[in-house]
Amino acid sequence: MATLHSYVCGAFSTARGEEVALLDPATEETVATANCGGFDAEAALQHAREVGGRALRALSFAQRGELLARMAAAIHDHRDALIETSVRNGGTTRGGAKFDVDGAAGTLSAYAELGRRLGDARELGDGETVMIGRGAKLAGRHAWVAREGVALFINAFNFPAWGFAEKAATALLAGMPIINKPATATAWTAVRLAEILIEAAILPAGAFQQLLGPVKELLERLGPQDVVAFTGSSRTGVLVRSVPELLRHGVRVNVEADSLNAAVVGPDLDPDGAAWQTLLRDLVREISEKTGQKCTATRRVIVPQALLERLTAELADRLGGLKIGHPAHRDVEVGPLATRQQMEDVQRGCARMRAAAQVAFGRERPDALIDVPAGKGFFAGPMLFVARDERAVAAAHQDEIFGPVATVIPFDGGVEAAAALVRRGGGMLVSTVYSDDRAWSAGAARAMAPWVGRLCLVDSRSDGATLPPGMVLPDLVHGGPGRAGGGEELGGLRGVHHYMARTAFQGPRALVERLLEA
């Protein structure tokens, strides 16, 4: 059985840490062992800052982009191996694993292309030169320059490939060395990915390290030039952000947390029309894909009272048709949750909802599991609730249930009532408006916008040209206010800026303008 190690200072660590068993969450069998902790945090930081940072900053954007292109190619070449570990260690179906692995390669490719377009520069101009005062001599010019620190990634268990790649693409393109800390429970894919990248000898020494186990000691040693990028639950995000040393040194912390993402249905929507079909397809996917373990999954369906019964019935019907079981079985569409802890959390959340709201579909422990040993596996749901009164609505806005569970909430059909419900989520990564009434759709979008990082609009004419709202796109920002963490990733250059420092240069025009050409 594989034993997994941290990759520190250019080698897989032989230091003795704590041995943690990684399971197949569908059978509860041990499939690998992770050797956690035991690494020298200070040495890892020094190696990144002194060796990796210097090497990356010496490269142009085009050269850094070339590294990303080669990373994408290496991942693509080893796609099957990565999918295999995801299925065996993550409880992920092949479809879900492809979503992760292809998402990783696609994001790296998109940023490779961005690097190519940025060309030979190492810094980025920001806006035009402005003239200061009355004379024609004193000028000001803003530029983005690479930070001199290290980018520490704390990734979630659900996207071991993509979650790493979207952070790596932006940080490496900016010129920052990275230290990745994958979630231990699904670390097999992360370690496989590290092996692939190391074997391909793509990155300069010090540009990439990976740590298994707790990184508290590392967090406490970060300084003003470092960046932390965290993906996970809102609660853990708050804990990371609250580390006193990070607050003391003003370390930049970017948090991307799961949130109560909403699908909002316009009162005009025709249940026999094309947009209705997109709505249903999106909902089933955004509730069940990755067994609901996506930060962008839909948690709330906000639907006009008049459409409530029909939508709930059709959605329940579709959820009822999903085949659940061991993700290695080719018929299975929904696998288990990733860990026992996740399963217990989801079951607790469902019990809470059951006490306050009406169950429209499902149960805490599904039956008829395909290819799963009796009584085994971390399965839960899918479940669908309807919240008809304030008590039920309040219950739906407590902690996120990070599994295949959603709540349908009726409203009166007005833009303000829909937006008021959306706001109760306290900040979302993504939400979607389904409507063919362009005025209603635009009104809802504008009212919701300050609360949502990415806002999707779907109408009947967009059939065939929509993407599932849970799909994160390299060109559009990924993040959201409040509960969603208050961070921002991706979005083309916007995501790269988080790993750079913006400086205003002030002085004689010729001097200031020449600075960025050197």
Place this chain on the structure above:
Amino acid sequence: MATLHSYVCGAFSTARGEEVALLDPATEETVATANCGGFDAEAALQHAREVGGRALRALSFAQRGELLARMAAAIHDHRDALIETSVRNGGTTRGGAKFDVDGAAGTLSAYAELGRRLGDARELGDGETVMIGRGAKLAGRHAWVAREGVALFINAFNFPAWGFAEKAATALLAGMPIINKPATATAWTAVRLAEILIEAAILPAGAFQQLLGPVKELLERLGPQDVVAFTGSSRTGVLVRSVPELLRHGVRVNVEADSLNAAVVGPDLDPDGAAWQTLLRDLVREISEKTGQKCTATRRVIVPQALLERLTAELADRLGGLKIGHPAHRDVEVGPLATRQQMEDVQRGCARMRAAAQVAFGRERPDALIDVPAGKGFFAGPMLFVARDERAVAAAHQDEIFGPVATVIPFDGGVEAAAALVRRGGGMLVSTVYSDDRAWSAGAARAMAPWVGRLCLVDSRSDGATLPPGMVLPDLVHGGPGRAGGGEELGGLRGVHHYMARTAFQGPRALVERLLEA
């Protein structure tokens, strides 16, 4: 004698708080009384969010800009009254008070002009529309929209007018209502300013409130749509950022803290040349103006060994010529520090430096004070230290001494040695390179850039076209990493963005593009 009150929910508060005496720091006489606390924090927040925010968001950028123009005009019209309170309550010379008051009006005017240019829109497009996927139908577009919360300003004692105005200009232009909390010690000017704005009836109801006294209770009630903008010491900035409720709700906190700003002298600089004169003039100003109580004041002079003696001697000579005393006296160039606490802090810092470094000029308590009662007044310095060894250099990089005190530190003349010293500051708001060697100057600027928010370049040809580095400009960002707080203010639209939310709209091209035109 004046009693000063909070302005809450559209009226000066009559609630009974704690009475705090405001002093003339040159004589220690009481000049006014501040009625601190006692306000209803929740009511103030509701009023701002519900009344002020709605009103401001309904205005276009041009209309908001018009409000700023009228604020600037009102301040200009009452310039003398504001200068008078600054001199009497702040210990500020007339020159220092003009710097504050004219800076306030100038910043508001600059943002008024920006609003005019932005025109009838209420949201800002961010970048171009991007096409997603292979078809020509699905598009993505980013936009900045007004946040629905309140902007809370926690301002420092040193710039009661400008510190408020630079925050107000950006927040109001973004469409956010503001609650200002001035430092109590110099609140007279802040209250006078509030009276001027209220009397002129410029802002819509709820758009402006002002609280005297602690705002802890208010901070604890903020949420994901709110913004805190803090100016003050690094230590207090860390305390504000660490308030658990702010961390829990992902409240955006922008910190702008005093830092160890550096003047870096190139090895080529001719002591008989024009740039040398600019250097001396800048240093005297950036050490003594506002009695060194500027977050942008120069704290470190990094000078080649070969130029050390001459620079120190000439600088000491100029500092020795400064006239110190009661700021109302027309000959006085340097007034007292603002409070006894500030004086004691500065004297403690000077004692620390005296124990480790050589005193090149000055003493903890200056003598020959003009027009000051014997033994009275919160005076300290100016003092100049020279740090020739590591122990002295280390002492100079402890806490900032927030007064007219600087340390000269020699280096070997190489870019790397200069940059290494600059980095020891841990993050600066501003630093300046004085050199006529364009390669040296550019090399130093690039090496320092990730550590400095605004980097000024001065050469011999820039005479007559430079501005003192401590002067903050509306068009260039004001902020810096690490010790400087990690925040960013001003910089044209860049500063406005901090009070807005960025959202990605995704959907059919026609729908997405029309959203921003509505």
